[in-house]
Amino acid sequence: MSASPATHASPFINALLGEDKSTLLLKLVEGLDTSALNWLSGYTAGLAVRAPQATVVPVTPAPVASPAVPFTIIYGTQTGNSRLLAERLKHQVESAGLATRLFRASDYPVRELAKEKLLCVVISTQGDGDPPDDARGFCEFILGKRAPRVEGLRYAVLGLGDSSYPRFCEVGRLLDVRFAELGASRLLERADCDVDFEPVAKGWLDQAFTLAREALTPQATVTATVVPLREPHAAPAFTKEAPYTAEVLLNQRITARGALKDVRHLELSLAGSGLEYAPGDALGVWPHNPPELVASFLSELRLDGEAAVTREGRTLPLARWLSDELEITKLNRPFLERHARLSGSAALREVLEPSRAESFRALLAGHQVIDVLRAHKATWDATELVQALRRLTPRLYSIASSSKRVGEEAHLTVAVVDYTAFDLRHFGAASYHLATRTAGTDTVRVFIEPNERFRLPEDGDKDVLMIGPGTGVAPFRAFVQERAETGAKGRNWLFFGEQHFRTQFLYQTEWQEALKKQTLHRLSLAFSRDRAQKVYVQHRLRESGRDVYEWLEGGAHLYVCGDAQRMAPDVHEALVDVVSTHGGKSREDAHAWLESLREQRRYLRDVY
Template identity: 50%
Template sequence: MSAARSALLPDTALSDTRALAEQLSAQLSPSALQWLSGYLAGAAAHKRPLDADSSASDSLPVTSTATVLYGSQTGNAKRAAEQLAQRLGAEGVAVNLHRTDAYPVRQLKQETQLYVVISTQGEGEPPDDARAFMDFLMSRRAPKLPELRYAVLALGDSSYPDFCVIGRRIDARLSELGATAMHPRGEADVDIETVAEPWLDAVLAQARQQTGAAQTTPLASVTPLRTATPSRHSRERPFAAEVLGNQRISGRDSLSEVRHIELSLEGSGLAYAPGDAIGVWPRQSPALVEAVLQGTGLDGDTQVEHKGERLALADWLGQRRELTRLTRPLLAAQAERGDHAALKQMLGPDQRDALARTLDEWQLLDLLQHHPAEWDAPALVAALRPLAPRMYSIASSPLMHEDEAHLTVAHLQRGHGAAARWGVASRFLSQVEEGAQVPVFIESNERFRLPADDGRDIIMIGPGTGVAPFRAFVQQRQLTAARGRQWLFFGHRHRRDDFLYQNEWLAAHQAGALKLDVAFSRDQTDKLYVQQRMSEHGAALYDWIENGAHVYVCGDALRMARDVHATLLAIAQRHGSKSTEDAHAWLDALAADGRYARDVY
C-alpha cells in the first residue's frame, strides 16, 4: 500500500479490517470464500479511490454480476467452476458461485449472465447434486429467459456413448427458453484441461471486453482466502505415498480378488475426512504395453514429441496414455484408418446399444486384434486419451489411523493368459509391493459427509467394495463417541469368501454399536441382494429416516444404486402411504437436505 493510501487508512482500521478478514476466513466455506473474493473485486472496481484525486475513478470499468453454477459427482466440475469464478472476480466481475442443489431456482429468471459447468454420469445422467435443477429446468415451471446470456462447459467421458449429454441438454434448453449463448459449448473429456482451459480463456476474454477491463489498468488478481495452509500436493503434484501394507481380504476361492491397501501420508500435509477419496495415478502394466506395441508393429524406443513433451513411445503408453478404456473418437479413427465398415456402422445413431457394449467390454488390444489398422507412433499417441487418475473411497478414519489412508480395491480382470484384460489402476495397486511408492492426492467429497449432529442415525448401503467409506464412518463415530445409531447393509456373492472386513463388522454388531444386515447372492438357490434386505426391513428403515436418519449409498451406479433408489421409493409408498409422485418428492427433499447421499461410480 502506498504511503498516501496508508495515511488515509489509520492503523486501527487496518487492524480491524485484518481481524474481520481472518474471522471470515475461519467461518466461511471454500465456495463462499470464492464468491466473496469475486464480489469484493467487483465492489472495489465500483469504489471511488480514497485519495484526493478522484478523477481517476471515472475510468474504472463498469462491472457486471455473474452466476456460476456447477454440478459435480467427482469434483472435476467443482474445480473448473471455482477456477472460473476466481478468474471472473479478477476481471472485476462480481460472482455468485453455487452448487446446483444449493441454487434457489426462483432466481433463474433474474439472471443476466450465467455460466454452467456440469458433468455427465454413466448412461447419460446428471450428477446427484444437479438432479433437482435438471428436473426444474426441463419442466414447464422453468421461466422464459430472454434477458439471459449464458455459456456451458460440459464434462464427460468419451468411453460412454452419451458423452456430455447433460451439458448438451442444458445448452439446448436454455436456448429454447430464449437465452442467448455468449460462447459455444465446451465439451471436455477426462483430460479436462485440454478443452476447459481454452474455453475459460475465451469466456474470460469476453468478460474482460464487456467490463472494459482490457482498456484500463487490470485489477489485482484475486486469491481466495483459505481456512488453513494448503498442502503442496494436489492432483497436478501428487504425493509419493509409501505402501505400508497390501493384503488380499477376499477368500482364495472368491471370483473377485479384493485387496486392503494401506498408504502412508506422513509428511505430505494431506488431510481428509471420512467420505473423501484418494486419487491414484496408475501406471500401465509392462506386459500390456508390450502387447500393444506388438499389435501395432511399432518400436517402443521411437521418440515421440507431443504438445511440447518428448518421450519414448513405450513411456507414452506406460505412463501417459489410456490403454484399457476405448473411446468413441478412437473407434472412429480406427474405422477410418482400417476402412472397417462394421466399425463405421457401429458409430451410427441406431447402434447405441452395440456401441455401449463395445466401449464397456473391449480394450485397445481387442480393437487392434479384431479391426487392425496402420498407425505411426505420433498419430497413435495423439489419438489415445491421456491417462487419468482413478478415485477410491478412503476406508479409514484419520482419527484412528493418523497419517494413513486405507483403500479397498477389487482387481478388475476378465479372461486368462493372452486374452486377459484388467483395469489399469486395480492391476497397478494389486501388484504394488510394500515399501513401493504410489502417486496420490486427496479428492474432497463434501456431499458424502457424516452428519454434523452426531446424535443423528445413519443408514449405510454398500455392497462389495462400496463398503469402503463406511469402514471410515464407523471408525470415526466410534472414536468420537457419536450418539446416533448405525445400520449397515452389505452384500456380495458368498459369505465365506466375500464378507469384506467381516471381523470388524461383527465386533461392532456384537458390541451393540452397529445394526447389520447382509445379503450373499450365491449362497442360496434364489439370488439375494441388499435391496431385498431393505424391503424386508422397510417399516424400520422408513421410521429411521422419518426420525432424521441420513442415508448413504456407495457402489455401482448402473445397477445397484438404481435398484436401491427404486427400493427406497417403494418403501416410502408402502410404509409412508405416499403416491409415486410424493415418494419421488420425498426422496428429492432428503437429497436436497443432505440426508440422502450417494458415492456411485
C-alpha cells in the same frame, strides 16, 4: 500508452503501507502501461486469495460505488472436476477485480435466474445422460415449465462427460439449448469435454473469462477494496497436478484364495504431506499401465518402444508414453472412430452408428483397446497412435478410513481387474497397479479429492443408514470409524452384499467387533450366490422396510455407494417400495418424498 501513477503516495496508501513502502511501490509501477498494471493487479489479488491472513491494523475506507453486476458461475459435479473448473474461472474473474458468485447447483436459488445478466454453467453428465446428484433439482427447474423467460441473460455452458457413452455431455447440451429457448443469448458456444478434459477446458475457460471481462468492464464502477497485508505463502503442496508420493504400508488380500474376486485392502502413508481428508472423500491415484499390456501393444502393432514421439511439446520413448501417459485399457468413441477408418472394418463402423447404441455399450463393457487392435487389424505409426490415445487420468477410490483413528494414513478397498478373455490377459490400470505394489518398498502417486456431497451429519445424534455392496462398503468403514472416534450417539445400520459369505465377506471381523461395541447397531447381509434364488441388498431393504421407513421418518441420513448402472437404480426402486408400503403413499408421492430427502441432503449417493 502508459498509465501515469501519482508521483506522491496518497494518505490512504501511506496509512496502509507506511511511507517507505509507499515510495518503493510508486517507483516500481512508474512507467508501466495499462495492461501491465492490470496484470500486476491480478497477480497480487491471486497472492491475497492463496495466502493466510497476517495481523494488520484494519483500514476501512468508504466505498466509492456499489459493486458491478456479478458473473454467476454454477457447477454440478459427481467427482469434483466441474467444481475444480468452476473455481478456476471464479479466480480468474476475481483476479481482474470483477464481481463473481459461485454456486453448487443444489445451492443456487433458482428464483434468482430471471435477474441474472451473465451466467456460466459447468456441469457433468453421469452414465447415459443423467445429471449429477447435486444438480438434479436445478436441471429439473431449468428444463421444466416453471423456468422463467431470461431475455436479458448472456450465458455459457461447459459440459463434462465420457465419450464412451452414447449420450456424451447430454446434460450440458440440454441446458445449452434450453437457455436459448428461454430467450437468453450465448456468451460463447458450448464446449464438451471428455474424460481428459484439460485440453478443451483450458481454452474454453480462457475465452469465457475474456468475454465476461469485456461484458462486465464497461458497466463496472470501481469499488475501493482494501486487502489486508499477507505473508507470502505457497499454494497447497500436493494436488491432482502435483501428487504426493505415498509409501505403501500394507497390501493385503481380503477375499479368500478361492474367491473369484481379488479384493485388496491397502494402507498408504501420508506422513508429513499435510494432506487432510474427511469421511466420504476420495483418494485420487495416478496409475502406471501394466508392463505386460504395453508389451502386447508394441507387439501387436509392430512398433519400436524406443522410438521418440512428441506430443504437446514433450518428447518421450513410445513405451514410456504407453506406460505412464496414455489410456490403453478403456475404449472410447474417438479412438474407435479413428481405428475404424484405418482398419476399414465395416463391422466396427456399424457398431459406431447412433442406432447401434446397445451394441456400442456392449463393446465398451466387454472389450479393451488391445482387443480391438487384434480383431480389426490396422497399421498405426507411433506418432499417430500417441496422438489418438486419450491421456491417462487418475482413478478415484473412496477412502476406507477415518484419520481420527488411523492418523496420517489413508486406507483403500480395491477390486482388482485381472482376467483372461479372447486368449489375452486383461488388466485394470489403477487396480492392477495398486495390487502389485509391495508394502515397505513401493510408492503410489496420490491426492485428496474432496466429496462435499457425501458427508456424515453434523449432528452426531442422527441415525445413519449405509448401503454399500462390494467395494462400495469402503466409505462406510470410514463412517463407522469416525462415529466411534467422535462418540456419536446416533445408530448405525449397514447393508452389505457380495456373492459368497465364506470368501467375500469384506471386513467381516471388523463389523463383528463393531456390533459387539455397539458402534455398529445393525448389519443386514445379502450373499447372492449362496442360494438358488439370488438375494441382493435391495431385497434386504424390502424385508426390513418397516424399520427402514421408521429410521428415515425419524430423521436418519441415508447413504448409497457403489455401482451406478444397476445397484443404485435397484436400491432406489426398493426405497420407493418401502416408502410407499410403510408410509402409506402413492408411488409418485414416495418418489417425491425421497427427492425431498435429497434436497435436505439426507439421501446421498456416491455411485460410479
